[in-house]
Amino acid sequence: MFKIFSSNPVHDPINKQAPATEIKKTTCYMCACRCGIRAHLREGKLVYIDGNPEHPLNQGVICAKGSSGIMKQNSPARITQPLLRKAGSERGNGEFEPISWEKAFDILTERLAKIRATDPKKFALFTGRDQMQALTGLFARQFGTPNYAAHGGFCSVNMAAGMIYTIGGSFWEFGGPDLDQAKLFVMIGTAEDHHSNPMKIALSKFKRAGGRFISINPVRTGYSAIADEWIPIKPGTDGALFMALMHELIRLEKYDAPFLKRFSNSSQLVCMDSGPEEGLFLYDPDSDPLNTDLPHNKYIWDETSQSAKPCFAKGTSPALLGEYVMGPGPHQGKKVVPSFELLKRQVSETTPEWAAAITSIPAERIRKLALEMADTAFGQEFELPIQWTDSWGEKHDSVTGRPVAFHAMRGLSAHSNGFQTTRGLAVLMSLLGTIDRPGGFRHKAPYPRQVPPNAKPPSSENDIKPNTPLAKPPLGWPTQPEDLALDSDGKPLRIDKAYSWEHPLAAHGLMHNVITNAVKGDPYSIDTLMIFMANMSWNSTMNTMEVREHLNAKNDDGEFKIPFLVVCDAFQSEMVDFADLVLPDTTYLERHDVMSMLDRPISEFDGPVDSVRIPVLEPLGECKPFQEVLIELASRLKFPAFTTPEGERKFKDYPDFITRFQTTPDSGIGFLGGWRGKDGDKPLRGEPNPNQWQKYAENNCVHQYHMPPEHQYMRNWNKGYLDFSKENALRQKNDPIMIAIYSDILQRFRLASTGKRPGAQPPEHLKARIYKYFDPLPFWYPPLEDEATDLTKFTLNAITQRPMAMYHSWDSQNAWLRQIHSHNYLYVNTATALKSGIADGAWMWIESQWGKVRCMARHSEAVDPGTVWTWNAIGKAESAWSLTNDADESKKGFLLNHLISEELPLGGFTVSNSDPITGQAGWYDVRVRLAPADENEPKETWPQVKAFEVPGMVLKKSGETK
Numbered sequence: 001m002f003k004i005f006s007s008n009p010v011h012d013p014i015n016k017q018a019p020a021t022e023i024k025k026t027t028c029y030m031c032a033c034r035c036g037i038r039a040h041l042r043e044g045k046l047v048y049i050d051g052n053p054e055h056p057l058n059q060g061v062i063c064a065k066g067s068s069g070i071m072k073q074n075s076p077a078r079i080t081q082p083l084l085r086k087a088g089s090e091r092g093n094g095e096f097e098p099i100s101w102e103k104a105f106d107i108l109t110e111r112l113a114k115i116r117a118t119d120p121k122k123f124a125l126f127t128g129r130d131q132m133q134a135l136t137g138l139f140a141r142q143f144g145t146p147n148y149a150a151h152g153g154f155c156s157v158n159m160a161a162g163m164i165y166t167i168g169g170s171f172w173e174f175g176g177p178d179l180d181q182a183k184l185f186v187m188i189g190t191a192e193d194h195h196s197n198p199m200k201i202a203l204s205k206f207k208r209a210g211g212r213f214i215s216i217n218p219v220r221t222g223y224s225a226i227a228d229e230w231i232p233i234k235p236g237t238d239g240a241l242f243m244a245l246m247h248e249l250i251r252l253e254k255y256d257a258p259f260l261k262r263f264s265n266s267s268q269l270v271c272m273d274s275g276p277e278e279g280l281f282l283y284d285p286d287s288d289p290l291n292t293d294l295p296h297n298k299y300i301w302d303e304t305s306q307s308a309k310p311c312f313a314k315g316t317s318p319a320l321l322g323e324y325v326m327g328p329g330p331h332q333g334k335k336v337v338p339s340f341e342l343l344k345r346q347v348s349e350t351t352p353e354w355a356a357a358i359t360s361i362p363a364e365r366i367r368k369l370a371l372e373m374a375d376t377a378f379g380q381e382f383e384l385p386i387q388w389t390d391s392w393g394e395k396h397d398s399v400t401g402r403p404v405a406f407h408a409m410r411g412l413s414a415h416s417n418g419f420q421t422t423r424g425l426a427v428l429m430s431l432l433g434t435i436d437r438p439g440g441f442r443h444k445a446p447y448p449r450q451v452p453p454n455a456k457p458p459s460s461e462n463d464i465k466p467n468t469p470l471a472k473p474p475l476g477w478p479t480q481p482e483d484l485a486l487d488s489d490g491k492p493l494r495i496d497k498a499y500s501w502e503h504p505l506a507a508h509g510l511m512h513n514v515i516t517n518a519v520k521g522d523p524y525s526i527d528t529l530m531i532f533m534a535n536m537s538w539n540s541t542m543n544t545m546e547v548r549e550h551l552n553a554k555n556d557d558g559e560f561k562i563p564f565l566v567v568c569d570a571f572q573s574e575m576v577d578f579a580d581l582v583l584p585d586t587t588y589l590e591r592h593d594v595m596s597m598l599d600r601p602i603s604e605f606d607g608p609v610d611s612v613r614i615p616v617l618e619p620l621g622e623c624k625p626f627q628e629v630l631i632e633l634a635s636r637l638k639f640p641a642f643t644t645p646e647g648e649r650k651f652k653d654y655p656d657f658i659t660r661f662q663t664t665p666d667s668g669i670g671f672l673g674g675w676r677g678k679d680g681d682k683p684l685r686g687e688p689n690p691n692q693w694q695k696y697a698e699n700n701c702v703h704q705y706h707m708p709p710e711h712q713y714m715r716n717w718n719k720g721y722l723d724f725s726k727e728n729a730l731r732q733k734n735d736p737i738m739i740a741i742y743s744d745i746l747q748r749f750r751l752a753s754t755g756k757r758p759g760a761q762p763p764e765h766l767k768a769r770i771y772k773y774f775d776p777l778p779f780w781y782p783p784l785e786d787e788a789t790d791l792t793k794f795t796l797n798a799i800t801q802r803p804m805a806m807y808h809s810w811d812s813q814n815a816w817l818r819q820i821h822s823h824n825y826l827y828v829n830t831a832t833a834l835k836s837g838i839a840d841g842a843w844m845w846i847e848s849q850w851g852k853v854r855c856m857a858r859h860s861e862a863v864d865p866g867t868v869w870t871w872n873a874i875g876k877a878e879s880a881w882s883l884t885n886d887a888d889e890s891k892k893g894f895l896l897n898h899l900i901s902e903e904l905p906l907g908g909f910t911v912s913n914s915d916p917i918t919g920q921a922g923w924y925d926v927r928v929r930l931a932p933a934d935e936n937e938p939k940e941t942w943p944q945v946k947a948f949e950v951p952g953m954v955l956k957k958s959g960e961t962k
């Protein structure tokens, strides 16, 4: 519990003499959902937060976290001044001296300027659950370091990349289920999670309208509690379920053949001859490629003329199945098949019986599920009388509704097989014809984007030069081995080995390997690591205890292996203790912020929406928004984008930067799309408007653009929409975005591993790995951890879920939310627990091959018998987050991370415990066993770790700082 209680209530609701309330609107950040809120202030003090009824996202709905923002503001764990670790003290002991911001900036400027002038990649910037990646990414690019990423690599990059490399969009911010028009909703691998309040609103309407909701999840929590049916599934096996569902749909010929022929690459011809074109699409040199990066000039097999034709030729009848030989022309004699034929072959053996043995879902249930999906998609098809024109100029009088909607997130993603699993879901949805159609999956601007988007990461040493911005953005979307971030010796250019042969499509980086790699000097050492808003010595890292040692590791000369560690956060945490320099951030109520179209906006299905935060309170103490820190550093370091031609500082502060920055000179595109143009009358594109912030303030902090109905569906191939998206820089081109049932991009990497493709080749020890996992068609394989584990000893899967009332580690300092969760249990199916001799509520051990943890058990029927689970990030180090040293969080709460390794020994070498394609952390792959704790053991969790108070933390009772 807190060390000091106040005897005065925060406010007295029955005091009739209470002074007038002032209401200020801003955007919540108690989780990543970004609901509109109203902050109620009396005499300048925050007394109440409620949902903004005029906000399009949450329409006034607020959750427990959102309304508890007031206690975050009053948290005793706030840090209030910059801190420098005392000379000679060990990291982790919390021995700091307060310093001024001027000194902090001087230290940083001097150090970073030296790195930038010599070897810019020695500076690494990694950020946690922030919402300003367009700014942090710009900062890294201008600095000239490739070593930048946000938290996506350990969160849900498989979900983003698997979908974007297939349909050009993904779930949550990028798209979602159209529950207003769906009849069947299948939620798989999603707990109380992203898109929280909008999902609750939509589910409530959907259920009231008679929709059927099926939840497929190892655990029945969160949204699953109101599902009509819960289908338990073994973690990491969702891909097998999708393979079996596709097997059934194709076997029964219940798929949307016209949709696949017109809008996907299903009918496009793949070369089957051995050699450099093997498994690749053939190209017609006489047709317009439309897009030189990802050309469209492929062939189909025309069943009428029995010959190959350019794929967009009019009057053809494309085949989906069969094997053919190319006639006269540049490819004469080559054997070809439509890619759908290859998909049919791929799923020919993945029967429901095959999947039942993997997933633990009975074969009969899988069969019925496939039928239920098909019957709803095709039996309940409907037309909306909306005229639209496709990319080939054909006019349509209506759009077809296929009312089966899906939603999936981390449950699919956080496995080392998550990319191919997500591809499986995207292809399944495509077979049902539910992509950007009424009742199915719908995109949100700026998506759909090209498959994949055209940004490429740095791909040679020449892209990284002293005192020069990176030639390319630090993060991108490779389409071929030549795009990988490798030096001339084939070694990774990045500290996290993203875009190396170990993880070629690592679109969000691998933050979970940065500390370990930097300490090992593999692939090289760095000088300065800057971490923003990520608890990398606790719940945001795997192998927690060893990573904490890594942070303190020294060379023989006594110098730290990571010489300088900068941590920016608003609260004292397990991570802050390890910093050399602490930069005190503001809360979300004390700063400007943007949810930008250049980044992760809050768009709706019917058009682009972006939003802002506007401070409702003054920053506490000397807290400074991290955005301001970046603008200040960028100005002092004279980054070109932040400096005038005369060498002067370009932007006064962050709000000024947001108002005046344009992606290229005079592009008219900036961070915010609302009220652009000198007079504020231009939406999305227009010259900077000095009054833009004011307009957002007057309009609920949000700008919503409604597209006409004819632009709202079929956007991958909707000419009107694609023209609109190009005009407004949502995309660079307006060519159609074909669904990649078959990924020739993956095949290029696979081909490189066989030596048949000219150009870059993987190193010998990774050839088999690339060949196996870069299958151009979805497939299921067991998570990599299974290979490294004795499954006869560690028989159970262990996963975490995110509680409704807390978001990551952010809320353990929140007096209201702690009353809901002050500690966590390990939830074990009753039969499983009893078999291990573990009573309900008893102390027990959970053990993996990597470590063990003592915790408390809770029997449950709402979990698959082969799986155990707990809430994420409730357990804390002693005294962290300003909790007392006997707080439940550190004595009864526990962290599953101790059981998970960041690396795996596989095939004679060590690799990241991640998806071999994207580098997504395999959080949910760990295997465990259980045992009761001995009666004589202490009744507290193990391992025990101590955190330390730091100078400047808020003393709650007096309101002073110490």
Ligand code: SF4
Binding pocket: 028, 029, 030, 031, 032, 033, 034, 035, 058, 061, 062, 063, 064, 065, 066, 067, 196, 197
């Ligand atoms: S769902 Fe998230 S953003 Fe919305 S009110 Fe709750 S905490 Fe705030």
